[in-house]
Amino acid sequence: MTTFLTYTALGLVLGAVYAIAASGLVLTYTTSGIFNFAHGAQAMVGAFTYYQFTVAWKLPAWAALIMVVGLLGPAMGRLQHAFIMRGLRDTEQITRIVVTVAIMLGLVALAQWLWDPQEARVPQMLFGVDRTITFFGVTLRYHEVICLFVALALAVGLRALFVKSRLGVLMRATVDDPDLLSLTSHDPDRVSAQAWMLGSTLAVLAGVLITPVIGGPLEANALTLLVIDAFAAALFGRLKSIPLTFLGAIVLGLMNSYLVGYAPAGWSWVGNLRQSLAMIVLFVILLLFRNERLRGAATRSRERYEVPPVRRAVMWGAVFVLAVMAFRQLIDASSVGLLQLGIAFAVIALSQTLLTGYAGELNLAPLAFSAIATIAAFHTGIHGEGLEARLSLGGVVVGVIAAAVTGAIVAVPALRLRGLYLALATLAFGVFVSSMILRDIQEHTLFGRTFAIFPNGNLLFPRLALGPVDLADDDVFLLVSAALFAGLGVGLVALRNGGYGRRLAAMKDSPAACAMLGQRLLWLKLSVFAISTAIAGLGGILMSMSLTSVTKDHFVFTVSLSLVMLAVVGGIGYVSGALFSGLVAGAGLTAVVALLNNAATERPEFDGALGVVSHLVLVSAALTGVGVAQNPSGILHDVFARHRTLAKAPEIRYGAIVAQCVLYAFAWSDVLGTTSFVVLSLILWLCLPQIGAALRPAKILGDRPARATPPELVGIDSDYPSDLASRLDKRLGIEEGVARVIA
Structure with a gap:
């Protein structure tokens, strides 16, 4: 007692x-x-x-x-x-x-x-x-x-x-x-x-x-x-x-x-269960919640996204693949892995573009589904041993299906709830995967077969071999990864422009109106969650192949949160926002920190100052999401809006392309370093609207008369003008003298 x-x-x-x-x-x-x-x-x-x-x-x-x-x-x-x-x-x-x-x-x-x-x-x-x-x-x-x-x-x-x-x-x-x-x-x-x-x-x-x-x-x-x-x-x-x-x-x-x-002494997994117990309870509570009432009106928010036509998406997908292969010629073999990892993270972030940007549903743990796909592919699709080991296409398919099925199961609360509660459900699942599944290195016996879910806490993950295509070659793997991201991106744009995408957009804006028009909300939610988690699973397999050796730390829930945050910072409704998120989370921050560490090694007298800068970079990157409060559509939305002003002066874009080719030639001939080339290229394209406005002000700016506020928005988007009464009389056809008599 x-x-x-x-x-x-x-x-x-x-x-x-x-x-x-x-x-x-x-x-x-x-x-x-x-x-x-x-x-x-x-x-x-x-x-x-x-x-x-x-x-x-x-x-x-x-x-x-x-x-x-x-x-x-x-x-x-x-x-x-x-x-x-x-x-x-x-x-x-x-x-x-x-x-x-x-x-x-x-x-x-x-x-x-x-x-x-x-x-x-x-x-x-x-x-x-x-x-x-x-x-x-x-x-x-x-x-x-x-x-x-x-x-x-x-x-x-x-x-x-x-x-x-x-x-x-x-x-x-x-x-x-x-x-x-x-x-x-x-x-x-x-x-x-x-x-x-x-x-x-x-x-x-x-x-x-x-x-x-x-x-x-x-x-x-x-x-x-x-x-x-x-x-x-x-x-x-x-x-x-x-x-x-x-x-x-x-x-x-x-x-x-x-x-x-x-707990019985033979339960070796009690410690892991204790760490994930609260998240299990949270998920069960969400399952027991009553159905959420459908919203009767569309949500008025400051987020604005523009979906490009499919033809433009195909063009930019081809440009992306060519740019990746051209950039490969400027970097050494040791840096290729970072670029591969960044593209793999970008594929995972594409799942957020579909689920959150298009459908308005939330998933705070995309890497948890990547972990599920990686484990399934590892246990079912590897053949050969040692350096000859390869991953089969069947293993990739099994991994993607496992992620999709798991996503559909986790989406059960999404069938009745949305918003914050679904975000908490996915977070609970992410913590459960990190604390329970990825920590399970003990051997288990099931149906006479002995296995460990995450053996030795480290999965040696070989690359895919499909006929004559062997992704063990870094250049081939990079090309396939870039083409895969481009293909998925074009596919998402085509999906958004199609009937299914319009139904997702309607569900995001007003579930009640969508249901009233006869749409099956349960099927929409379940299907979009399964598709998005399948994409996250495919990205996780790419990430594991890029790393060749993965541990539980690669799938920790804080990495998922960072990836989601950066996707929103870039623009959650854009494929390019996913690319921004993946490259920054998977390659950019690592490259910057490594550059600072190398500089500290070469110049020991600046070791303290460079260490401070390195920590500031990490803290600043983590806090970038705070700026979303002021710009909820993402930084790329503003970049695209500024670049659209150059449509009247195409010679500015042609000049920028020539300047980019010159920079590439300088980097090719080692006149410029790779870091300098990347920085100067970013400055060129980010500042191009300002450069165009300075060189061609008449074409780009023009006279730009002040845009009149529609009458129904007077007093909402602008102050009441002094001549409002006379303007209303004119619109209504009331003569001035009559108005005075009525008054």
């Missing part, structure tokens, strides 16, 4: 900390409509900062708590709202998610810069480990008792805040109708800022309390994921109910504790 009570008490303590973290999520979502994926990263920063104050700098615990919980937490929430969250109005769900994901990735990169991951940092409990209290034979430390009392106080306090306090009513009103709230002399931004400050404070408090309870050293990714477990507790209360959220947290904590205490 004492053992049971002990595990129960430990489960209650863990559930209490989950409840503190989950209550902050519910608070910010209820008062702003934005689900804060950076909640766990904020808790991680709070835990590291508290450790720095108490252990490294030897400050008293009470002083550290005041600075971390009382100052750092509210400051992070206030800055987050002031500079980012208030700009997310009239944006789609994916934009809101990506912005908070970018903050999460940026905070993780910043923490790994400030606190070296190679150094072990073990947090201390409040009042130490020797101060204990015994209750019914169960011994608890003061720190654990504090967790219970804080959680209880928050449960009562937040319930009273939302139900009985004026501030709680104002917080809920900021989501329901901020314009109406403004008419009552209240500032919605100020009220929302207060909610974000309180939510961030709860995240930091959870980070400080949870790390000593779990034990072990601080680690940025692990701690961020640990607090993400609170997502399941928040979903238990449907992101609205504080009591149900606390109940879900307690249940989750008890399940975790009982699993450790009572």
Whole structure:
């Protein structure tokens, strides 16, 4: 009995900390409509900062708590709202998610810069480990008792805040109708800022309390994921109910504790199951949700995408393949692998173009389906041994089908839900794959056959051989990868311009109207999810062939989040946005960091400065998604819009092509280095509209008379003009004298 009570008490303590973290999520979502994926990263920063104050700098615990919980937490929430969250109005769900994901990735990169991951940092409990209290034979430390009392106080306090306090009513009103709230002399931004400050404070408090309870050293990714477990507790209360959220947290904590205490000793996978338990619970909760009501009107947002005609897509696909093969002549053999990896990531990102850009559905874990395809292809399609081992076409087909079938299964919540809940379902699956499947290196026996899902934690993945075509040759593999991306890109453009693509667009804009017109929404959702995950699986197989040796770290969920974020930054509705995402995530960042490291090796006197620049590059890349709040259509959308102004002056484009050929000739003859060639080429094409406007202002700019605002948008897109009354009289055919008589 004492053992049971002990595990129960430990489960209650863990559930209490989950409840503190989950209550902050519910608070910010209820008062702003934005689900804060950076909640766990904020808790991680709070835990590291508290450790720095108490252990490294030897400050008293009470002083550290005041600075971390009382100052750092509210400051992070206030800055987050002031500079980012208030700009997310009239944006789609994916934009809101990506912005908070970018903050999460940026905070993780910043923490790994400030606190070296190679150094072990073990947090201390409040009042130490020797101060204990015994209750019914169960011994608890003061720190654990504090967790219970804080959680209880928050449960009562937040319930009273939302139900009985004026501030709680104002917080809920900021989501329901901020314009109406403004008419009552209240500032919605100020009220929302207060909610974000309180939510961030709860995240930091959870980070400080949870790390000593779990034990072990601080680690940025692990701690961020640990607090993400609170997502399941928040979903238990449907992101609205504080009591149900606390109940879900307690249940989750008890399940975790009982699993450790009572799981059979022969279950070698219990540790992996414990790490993914919260995500399994989250997925089950989503399955039990009631059907979401169809939206009756189209969504008005600031995202705008233009789909090119198929003929233009074919032309640009051919240009891309030729450009890749021409660029291959400028780089050495050691750099070919990076380019191959970038194209493989771009293929994975194409799945996001179809699913999110065209259909409006969300998948935050594309690499999880890539992992499924890789494992299936590895176990079914490899023949030969050693250097002669090759992957068969049958293995590729099996891998792609496995990814598609898995995607259809994971999409079950998508049949009834959409938006945030589907994003959480895919995130749960991604964490489950990372924590459970990819960590399973033990041998299992099934139907008399012994196998391991991820043997030795490292898959040696040979390349495809199909008749005379052997992708073991790097140049052949690069050509096939480029052609495959171009073909898939053209196929997606053709699909979007066809009837199926128009149905997807209708479902994205208004599911209710789409259903009213007789479209089968369940089939549309299931089919588009299966197709997109099949593309992600194919990209994962390409990635594995490029690397030739893959580990679980290549499929970790943070890489998926980075890829999705960059796709939105580039333009989630464009094939070129997927290319931008893949090249930056798979090749660009690695190349820049390697270049800086090589420079530091050659010039040791600048080692410190170059190291700082390298970390700044990683942090800045992680935070690029924050800019989506100001430009939700992506940076490529603006680039394309500026280049369309050159249509009246084709000689500018012809001149740019000649200049590009000159740059290529210089790089070919080693007058320019490869890095200089890439930088100058980017500058040329990005600045070409400005160059054209300077050289041909009459053709490109012209007189450009001011565009008149349509009458129905006066007062919405522009201020009321002084002559509005006379303009309306003229439109209605009312004579001026008659108007005066009526007045």
